[in-house]
Amino acid sequence: MNILDVLSAPTYDNTVEGIEFHSYKPYVTSFNRNDEIRIPINQQDLYVLPSASTLYLEGTIIVSKKDSKDKASSVNFTNNALLYLFQDIRYELNGVEIDKIKNAGVTTTMKSLISMNESESKVSNAWGWNIEGTKNINGGDFSASIPLCNIMGFAEDFKKVVINSKHELILLRSNTNLNAVKLNTGEIVEDVQINKIIWRVPHVKVSDKEKIHLLKLLEKDRPLQMIFRNWDLYEYPALPKTTKHTWSIKTSSQIEKPRYVIIGLQTNRKNNGSSDMSQFDHCHIRDVRVYLNSTYFPYENLNASFANNKIALIYEQYARFQQSYYGRRSEPLLSEKQFKDLAPLFIVDCSRQADNLKSGPVVDVRVEIESELDIPDQTSAYCLILNDCIIEYKPLSNIVRKIS
Structure with missing residues (x-):
């Protein structure tokens, strides 16, 4: 003006x-x-x-x-x-x-x-x-x-x-x-x-x-193009009882590379009416690392400890999401205590990627999970991947195709 x-x-x-x-x-x-x-x-x-x-x-x-x-x-x-x-x-x-x-x-x-x-x-x-x-x-x-x-x-x-x-x-x-x-x-x-x-x-x-x-x-x-980010969920029904596990998620195209990966764990909640399915469990997870081919995120280990309340870096990842994803000031819904008790989600920002990652035809996505204690029995893991997606449609001939 x-x-x-x-x-x-x-x-x-x-x-x-x-x-x-x-x-x-x-x-x-x-x-x-x-x-x-x-x-x-x-x-x-x-x-x-x-x-x-x-x-x-x-x-x-x-x-x-x-x-x-x-x-x-x-x-x-x-x-x-x-x-x-x-x-x-x-x-x-x-x-x-x-x-x-x-x-x-x-x-x-x-x-x-x-x-x-x-x-x-x-x-x-x-x-x-x-x-x-x-x-x-x-x-x-x-x-x-x-x-x-x-x-x-x-x-x-x-x-x-x-x-x-x-x-x-x-x-x-x-x-x-x-x-x-x-x-x-x-x-x-x-x-x-x-x-x-x-x-x-x-x-x-x-x-x-x-x-x-x-x-x-x-x-x-x-x-005409429709550009958006889709929400792609993957489930590991029963994690093995171990302190370190690697989960191969999927192979994606260059267009649909993951931009954000969110990991959540639940112990004996699915199809169990006495437990709240909308809440998640920390299962004493110490580190979560996402690999896109040979490139990994985050660069440094988190070294978290839920038993000793050392979760500042995990909560910081959560609190920064809105600013990174929406480009607005972050106003996280959960306090640090609510985050720990109700929804300890591990958010990995992969939105900035190196040129060598962009050169290959496909991207292999895998997640490495490390915990302080053995992961409990009946623990399911969920991986929500936020991908780029481009759809093109012609309004007269009604042709629709996905660009990949």
Whole structure:
């Protein structure tokens, strides 16, 4: 702004005349365990804004006393409980998969724990986000509107409209309901009844001038790029009882090189109603190192000790994530004590990489985990990798391809 330009007139942005939310429902009405739920948008002459869309859920989690079969008057939900009811969630454009998350509850919990600040966490209470869990006193009845940007990297990063395309959101129900609740002694989960699933998507109404501009783009069938970071989760179901273990994660392309790697461990939490699936265990981990081919991150060892409360470097990695990933001032959601007790996640920043790493055709990703004590029995490891992803689509011919 020029402070001396006293004759400047006010300017207004009239390119968008309105944004209206439209509700889209699935083909099926059965939302039981292992069911696949498809929600399509078949009309193509639309300007839709997936990043601002939400997933609306209504239903009841029925918990009863094991002996008397009486229904419990209150239900203890885990943090982010409703997304633990789904195994996979994926987004398709013109029949081609754009983005997908596996193990939706774990993926979104890990990503939200490192991404949210306190005010965002409070707003997210409306859809069941609470790091301490939620006590439902309505007999297990729930309703929630979960922003798609809290579910998928595509919706978080790609903030533009998508033109003249068919969209489909596909949800796969989990094979168990136990991970959504924390049961008291003598309680069992009778059933989870999801009564309603709606995908609420904004339609953008544009001015005539802007509509002509977009129609010209459509006629030329010019390829349009969607650039985002996807959230790729890998699970090691049972770590060996040892103090040092190397885990070969995957082989990736140059485009989809890992930018951030987040490691979390859980001991006897999965499919165990008496434990909170949304929390993680430190398992006395001393060091975590990520290898991309022969290059490793971080450069120096952490030498942490949870027993002696020497976790400053691990917490520092966590606290710096928001500044590095979003380019904003870091406002970590968890205090150091909460981090240690509820979510000791190991965050490795691989976003800056040497030229010699970029020269090869593929990148082998592996993680080296070292602990002070033997890793306990029934300990699972989760590795969330945040990758670069580029999708290109042609709005007239409806050709979609991933650039790799």
